């Protein structure tokens with residue numbers, strides 16, 4: 001027995017997986033999961049097994065970055081083939097569910113012509129009966145509403161497929177793009193078969209700061225004797241990390257952790273937005289890491305349900321120290337807009353609160369207001385998106401994330417209600433991916449290429465961005481959420497050059513801001529901003 005107290009090393013990488021694919025929110029809700037398994041995972045794995053050399057060439061080509069190509073070498077075909085077969089076996093019910101959605105869509109296309117939908121209920125594919133309500137919009141366009149709470153309580157939701165892959169990470173080494181490349185067995189990688197809601201996961205990550213007996217965590221996570229245990233042991237250390245000095249200054253301190261992750265601290269509260277945090281290891285580019293977070297985070301706020309803003313890898317590691325997770329109100333039942341509240345609750349987040357447009361929450365010494373967020377979702381009816389205004393006596397901060405200012409009148413109306421923002425954080429990823437990149441697997445008919453490319457996941461360009469700066473009378477404007485940090489390639493697949501539209505547009509915004517006396521910077525790595 002080993003009762004020695006130990007800490008989890010700060011460079012233990014912990015990837016959440018569902019059937020060995022990197023977990024993001026659409027892999028949790030059963031219907032979006034089934035659609036992604038069929039049209040993303042199975043499609044990519046079949047293609048790799050058939051033509052591994054094509055994948056090898058594509059992953060070497062910078063123009064193909066983020067495309068549907070597996071970055072494992074062709075020699076790993078047997079492993080991918082094995083995963084493909086296991087997926088077809090273990091996710092058979094989700095695959096069937098995805099087929100039922102396709103059938104239902106076809107039924108509605110053929111039969112729902114504006115007359116009563118009642119006669120169609122007996123013809124709904126059997127797997128979906130009782131889980132969908134058939135609806136029209138006011139122009140008689142048919143659709144269906146998913147009863148998500150029921151689906152999560154059905155056999156379609158199987159947390160037994162969830163696991164964590166643990167390994168030590170040294171430096172900003174390239175991790176494969178996670179929407180295209182599954183995890184397969186490799187030296188130094190330990191698969192821990194525990195569902196995301198398992199309390200052992202909280203206990204494991206608590207050990208980054210609080211020591212526990214080695215055997216205690218080993219038993220909780222069910223690590224067997226032998227090579228697994230030998231590897232598991234290497235993830236721990238007797239060395240205590242430096243304690244985090246709680247912020248006790250006047251006013252409000254804001255720290256940029258990378259991408260859209262901002263920590264706001266004031267006397268009495270801490271708020272962390274869109275947590276995406278680097279591990280602790282030696283690296284050239286300075287950044288804040290897990291060790292730069294307070295012991296307790298009062299609020300985590302999530303701006304929208306994209307994989308680079310709700311990063312389950314980071315969320316699970318922080319779960320034990322989060323007070324409340326604030327998410328935009330969703331729950332419309334649309335296939336393309338799974339409820340983020342339900343997703344997080346199902347994977348073990350106890351206190352998730354939805355916030356509406358212009359709803360204000362009182363926090364210690366200040367307020368947090370939900371600010372409407374337009375665009376960046378390819379014109380799909382997706383409600384789960386929100387910018388946030390944090391206001392204390394010392395000033396105000398607007399976290400606008402990927403909000404695309406496609407209709408400036410929106411913020412003209414909003415500013416009259418919320419007032420100005422001293423500090424703006426704005427994403428300017430203005431040549432976003434086409435509709436199919438993220439939502440393609442949810443579509444049941446072939447997508448016209450021209451339509452696909454006209455409907456993008458784009459943030460604000462220069463004109464739209466500068467309008468927000470002016471509208472809210474910002475004194476400081478920071479471009480963030482650009483996916484530029486080297487440790488983020490695995491979720492963003494971004495490779496900018498100085499000529500890339502987002503760089504050109506944000507350079508212009510910075511120049512114009514500075515010309516008008518507004519402090520402006522495109523954030524990269526780390527940054528601290530104080531308001532007093």
Ligand SMILES: [Fe+2]
Pocket residue numbers: 304306376402457
């Ligand atoms: Fe986004």
Ligand SMILES: [Fe+2]
Pocket residue numbers: 306308309402427481
């Ligand atoms: Fe984003």
